[in-house]
Amino acid sequence: MSQARLETQALSRRFGALTAVEDIDFRLETGARHALIGPNGAGKTTFVNLLTGVLRPTGGRVLLGGRDITARAQAERVKLGIARTFQINRLFRGLSALENVCIAVAERVGAAPSMVYPAGWRTDVIDEAMQILAMLRLADAAGRRVSELAYGRQRLIELAIAIGLKPEVLLLDEPAAGVPSAESHIILDALQRLPEHIAVLIIEHDMDVVFRFATRVTVMVGGAIFAEGTPREIEANPQVRAVYLGQAARRAAHA
Amino acid sequence: MSAVAPVAPPTDATSRIDHPAARALMRRHRIRWWEPLPWLAAGASYFAFPEYLGFGTELLIVILFALSLDLALGYAGIVTLGHAAFFGGGAYAVGMLAFYGVWTEPITGLVLAAAAAGVIGLLSGLVLLRTSGLTLLMLTICTMALLEQAANMGRTYTGGFDGLPGLPIAPVFGVFEFNPLYSTTQFLYTLGVLFVCFVFVRTLIYSPFGQSLTGIRENLLRMHAIGSPVRRRLVICYTISAAIAGVAGGLWAQTNAFVNLSALDLDRAATVLIVLILGGYGRLYGAFIGAVVYLTLEHFLAQIYPTAWQLGLGILLVLIALFARNGILGLGEALWRRYGAEGSTP
Amino acid sequence: MDFVADFVGIVFGGLAAGTVLFIVSVGLSVTMGLMGFVNLAHGAFAMFGGYVIVLGMNRAHLGFAWALALGFVATAALSVVLERALYRRLYRAGELDQVLFTIGLVLIFIAGTILVIGPESQTLQLPVELGGQINLGFMHYRTYSIFLIVVGFVIALGIWLAFERTRIGAQIRATVDNRRMAESLGINVDRLFTITFAFGSGMAAIGGGLGAEFLGLNPQYPLIYLVYFLIVVSAGGLGSVLGVYCASLLLGLLDFVLKLYLPQGGTIFIYALTILLLLWRPQGLFGRKET
Numbered sequence: 001m002s003q004a005r006l007e008t009q010a011l012s013r014r015f016g017a018l019t020a021v022e023d024i025d026f027r028l029e030t031g032a033r034h035a036l037i038g039p040n041g042a043g044k045t046t047f048v049n050l051l052t053g054v055l056r057p058t059g060g061r062v063l064l065g066g067r068d069i070t071a072r073a074q075a076e077r078v079k080l081g082i083a084r085t086f087q088i089n090r091l092f093r094g095l096s097a098l099e100n101v102c103i104a105v106a107e108r109v110g111a112a113p114s115m116v117y118p119a120g121w122r123t124d125v126i127d128e129a130m131q132i133l134a135m136l137r138l139a140d141a142a143g144r145r146v147s148e149l150a151y152g153r154q155r156l157i158e159l160a161i162a163i164g165l166k167p168e169v170l171l172l173d174e175p176a177a178g179v180p181s182a183e184s185h186i187i188l189d190a191l192q193r194l195p196e197h198i199a200v201l202i203i204e205h206d207m208d209v210v211f212r213f214a215t216r217v218t219v220m221v222g223g224a225i226f227a228e229g230t231p232r233e234i235e236a237n238p239q240v241r242a243v244y245l246g247q248a249a250r251r252a253a254h255a
Numbered sequence: 256m257s258a259v260a261p262v263a264p265p266t267d268a269t270s271r272i273d274h275p276a277a278r279a280l281m282r283r284h285r286i287r288w289w290e291p292l293p294w295l296a297a298g299a300s301y302f303a304f305p306e307y308l309g310f311g312t313e314l315l316i317v318i319l320f321a322l323s324l325d326l327a328l329g330y331a332g333i334v335t336l337g338h339a340a341f342f343g344g345g346a347y348a349v350g351m352l353a354f355y356g357v358w359t360e361p362i363t364g365l366v367l368a369a370a371a372a373g374v375i376g377l378l379s380g381l382v383l384l385r386t387s388g389l390t391l392l393m394l395t396i397c398t399m400a401l402l403e404q405a406a407n408m409g410r411t412y413t414g415g416f417d418g419l420p421g422l423p424i425a426p427v428f429g430v431f432e433f434n435p436l437y438s439t440t441q442f443l444y445t446l447g448v449l450f451v452c453f454v455f456v457r458t459l460i461y462s463p464f465g466q467s468l469t470g471i472r473e474n475l476l477r478m479h480a481i482g483s484p485v486r487r488r489l490v491i492c493y494t495i496s497a498a499i500a501g502v503a504g505g506l507w508a509q510t511n512a513f514v515n516l517s518a519l520d521l522d523r524a525a526t527v528l529i530v531l532i533l534g535g536y537g538r539l540y541g542a543f544i545g546a547v548v549y550l551t552l553e554h555f556l557a558q559i560y561p562t563a564w565q566l567g568l569g570i571l572l573v574l575i576a577l578f579a580r581n582g583i584l585g586l587g588e589a590l591w592r593r594y595g596a597e598g599s600t601p
Numbered sequence: 602m603d604f605v606a607d608f609v610g611i612v613f614g615g616l617a618a619g620t621v622l623f624i625v626s627v628g629l630s631v632t633m634g635l636m637g638f639v640n641l642a643h644g645a646f647a648m649f650g651g652y653v654i655v656l657g658m659n660r661a662h663l664g665f666a667w668a669l670a671l672g673f674v675a676t677a678a679l680s681v682v683l684e685r686a687l688y689r690r691l692y693r694a695g696e697l698d699q700v701l702f703t704i705g706l707v708l709i710f711i712a713g714t715i716l717v718i719g720p721e722s723q724t725l726q727l728p729v730e731l732g733g734q735i736n737l738g739f740m741h742y743r744t745y746s747i748f749l750i751v752v753g754f755v756i757a758l759g760i761w762l763a764f765e766r767t768r769i770g771a772q773i774r775a776t777v778d779n780r781r782m783a784e785s786l787g788i789n790v791d792r793l794f795t796i797t798f799a800f801g802s803g804m805a806a807i808g809g810g811l812g813a814e815f816l817g818l819n820p821q822y823p824l825i826y827l828v829y830f831l832i833v834v835s836a837g838g839l840g841s842v843l844g845v846y847c848a849s850l851l852l853g854l855l856d857f858v859l860k861l862y863l864p865q866g867g868t869i870f871i872y873a874l875t876i877l878l879l880l881w882r883p884q885g886l887f888g889r890k891e892t
Binding site: 328334336382383385386388389390392393394396397398400401404405407408410415521525528529532562563565566568569570571572573574575576577580 | 633639690691694696697698700702705706707708711712713716827828831832839863865866869872873875879880883
């Protein structure tokens, strides 16, 4: 079995008497298109917080490319190649789309601490940021203030920032959340154009996105892994249906 | 699908660096046509208002002090009512060195002032910037008050409330003497120092470091999430801001040949905050406009009718907080956007 | 014997001063804990109320209790007007705007007082019953100071009980703890803010009047003591009655002792202690930790 890009072993997190995440063994392969689904409160965001280092586990390990990173802080993990997006946009709202991505790229390439020359001289940073925006079909919005963009496009800026970190692992927390249905196709569109080698894990409730995007699905309930398999397998699993999927999702899957 | 390049070629040919947005970013630091104006105006005042050079010197010092605060507040988002701690640190460094005959050379004196204030800034920043919000505000006030009380306690050395008068300051470059009656040397000297410091701050603002400060101000959590060493950046910014405030304090001591506890008090810290907000923080020139407007009004109104000045200032602050939080420059920008930029997309 | 009397005298003096500080600041602690609003103008309400009380007694010859009541009501009413008209607009604003607004308000109050009344200090004429000395058995001590300490304790206990035992107290505690949850439970948070703000300002008025002798009463009052109010509130913990009570008494004692033995610059220890405390516990002694 090849080494997983990102792996957890018996990962747990307790908050006092509440066990939010329990004994999770999880593998995210290189180039994965993996979805994490489950009812609200199942512990999905907590799990992502554990993966990114925002939270420390109360038990178990997190491994990146075989290396134990459980003790590493969030900033270190970003440098090691784990990037995430948030369920609610965390953007630099007063700045332009291009500047948003530039800040992330500049941070990655190590330009950010420099004080003695203008940021405008780093054409490498600006170039890369423009490329990312172009890939996400945001080039026309590059100079516009983020707060002026439609929400769906703002979600894409969130994604662009994460891509700007050149991650090996991309954790997307509900990328389609809050996006009006008229715009949600642009999210899916963008997801499908992500570079092949990146291992992508998305948390989603939108079954349309899950079935079109993911090659593997993990179902999480009550802080533990309930089921795992291909989208078809999960969709056909009667227990999963009973717990989570429901009629509406089945209709969407067959559409 | 290739591992690195996107699947489909970009549909708009104007991607990459040719894109207007990219070009705008690359040029952002270029000097705009109106930027030399404030300096020309300052130079012109030297000849036009020879009787007001004392006032002019004071004005330039306040601009420098407000500029230093803008780094911390306007760009890094650190809300502080304790910036006079650094002003006073620089002032007393220069003052005590001169008074006791240890060091009277002005330019190197300013370097020492910057160093002293910078050390205070570094030490307090390392400790205080772990907190935020009200706690941070309180800590900045308490640090400043602590220094003020320390200066008071050490009154045998610092002169206490009465301060150290008649500081002997050596002539600039060994030639230009500070004349207590005609502030010609003081004015030009201060203008020169302000210019150098301004160039430094401007470079910093437009550098990648300055950009990351803006990021920290705009969305702290996002900066953490992209792996930025936020606290380190904040401490560095705070230290630089403190050092520049120290230069302003040193200038104040040198040009007035005097230093006392007022360099460290809440009144001074509150005034510089008001000046900066009035002009518009986070906008580099807010310090200039705010200082000119505030000091001019104060100079003419406060002497005639001090209580009315206080009342007017209070009302002004309330109005600013409610309606014009970005100060004069902010109002200008809003008007420009509404009436000036016709033909751009709404 | 002498030593004991001296010691007790110092303790009582400090406690009395601390009690005044508490009565003024308790409103600030609760409103800051409840509304998250940095109100640097709180001292201005204390000053306003103090003036109403003192002038009520000196010029209108009101009785002591009546003057206190008038001060409370007048200040509470003023605070309601200001809260509804102005403060309300800044609840969602950033800290900086709140600081600016309240500084502006303080300046308006100060200038207004000088213009209307004049820059002189006002002195409180104590009613005869509270003047003089009281016999404590082993020594005599100023009646007024004992009065203050007792009144302060009663007020602290009363407010604490109100928080713990009454419905509105529970609502306040719930909203301080988790505002959104409280709103979703149907608590009218807006009304709660107004009521609490009014009560807090009224208490400040009482403190301003009662403490006119200890802290003085002149137009500069809101600025002179601003830092002290902020210290006891943040050191005690926002929204905690017990916290602000303890912090006030402690500060009162410390300040009193330092003024006696280190009259020049002794307050440096107060600032140093505050800094150390806030670094060790940013939420204050009894404050809630930010999650």
